[in-house]
Amino acid sequence: MGAAVVARLVADGHTVIGVDLRAAAEGDVVADLSTPAGRRAAARAVLDRADGVLDGAVLAAGLGPAPGRDRARLIAEVNYLGVVELLDAWRPALAAAERAKVVVFASNSTTTMPVVPRRAVRALLERDVPRALGALRVFGRMAPSFAYGASKIAVSQWVRREAVTREWAGAGIRLNAIAPGAILTPLLEQQLATPAEARRIKAFPVPVAGFGDPGQLAAWVVFMLSDAADFLCGSVVFVDGGSDAWFRAEDWPRAVPARHLRRYVTRMKEFRALSR
Template identity: 70%
Template sequence: MGTYVVTGSASGMGRAVAERLRANGHTVIGVDVQPAEVVADLSTPAGRRAAANAVLSACGGRLDGAVLAAGVGPTPGRDQPRRILEVNYFGVVELLQAWRPALAAGERAKVVAFSSNSTTTMPAIPGRAIRALLAGDVDKAARALRIFGRAASSMAYGASKVAVSRWVRRHAVTRDWAGAGIRLNALAPGAILTPLLEKQLSTPAEAKAIHSFPVPIGGFGDAGHLADWVVFMLSDSADFLCGSVLFVDGGSDAYFRSDDWPGPVPARRLAAYLRKFKRFTSFS
């Protein structure tokens, strides 16, 4: 049996994942702003440092896997866009960077970061905000969102999830992650019936927008089903899964992007891909 850390373990998909892992006999270190093994506020640098250190202490410097499920939804509010960026992006990246040595100490460790199908179904997500997040500059990212006014929270949510997905893809194939035996992947859910979605559905305007969004198979996803996907991605069966973003969204991504992916490597970028390949083969 293994030792796993799950952020956002007190509710929604994080809670479902933690329950599945415990039912399978694993030790789970939950991290949440609500009661959990580690109580921490991931919206602040100090809170993230406290969470990272507490988990490292609890696991004894060895982790078999990590699930980054903590997140803030696109609810309106003056300070909400920045909070979304802090929790959804830095609450993933900073914790994973702190836990990487413990994951490397584990045998064939697996990491699942929660992304979203908003990454491909939401239009006009500002590239400046995404680039700022990937550069570690939350202030610049927040400034890039101000022009969106009341829609800034939605754009912050989309930008945070795009940035997480790109961070995962960029780092998964590097010496520090793949080269250290760690499998780093992302899961991109669609509309899953969690307490957050239930709260949104209780507001008529938000409920109308949610119900009008195309979900080809109809209805909403189940948090338990998403937990099953995460457990698979943490298992030995996922040893060959690396740098992937898996969409589990009832077909929405395919509805909007049926011809966008997959695609061939653009000829103009071939040289850059070859350079990356040479760097990879130096440690594989």
């Protein structure tokens, strides 16, 4: 999906600075986003090449569940810290562009995957990966799957929280997320080649049937980077064939419950105070 976004942006005449574990194109920044040093190096290299001004950013690097003792940690580091630490470092350069757009890749796993521990999500939001992994140990060999869900929930909540702040919205930066469903990437094709995996994937509800195309996701991302998205702020856009709607048609949108009224009023007061 990231490669499709790059191809679309380059075709539209944009200059793209890629960040990858291995160089996918000439001039890419090669960095390991699963380590603090790799994330710092990636952030610095992009800022150097952009001369301190970024018109936009797409955070598409991510890892999915797979066997391996260290997989849950890698997922947490890349999918969550690999987004928020880079964006923390790039925020001044995005603000310098005045109307910058940022798109973070989330997932429809945020709302279709049950039993993801809230403790793990809270720990990631506090950037405490060891504590998040501790909350996932109960799942044993399934820990990477729940680490994936936790990482995508945490990054979506981070986008929602940060997007509306003075540092982001107030600086002219539009921060949003896209939540894909089953997209026919090489990884999905590999999974479909395994009969047991294929049965599990095909059994998952996708009301429009079939799988999404990476090029379709790229078109959405390009729209979210465009001037047409000036009024889009803090949104999580589901492009998943209807799976999210299938599972939670009545969960969202909903009126503010009475038990949340105090928090609602508090947030209103906070906004008025910031607007003065």
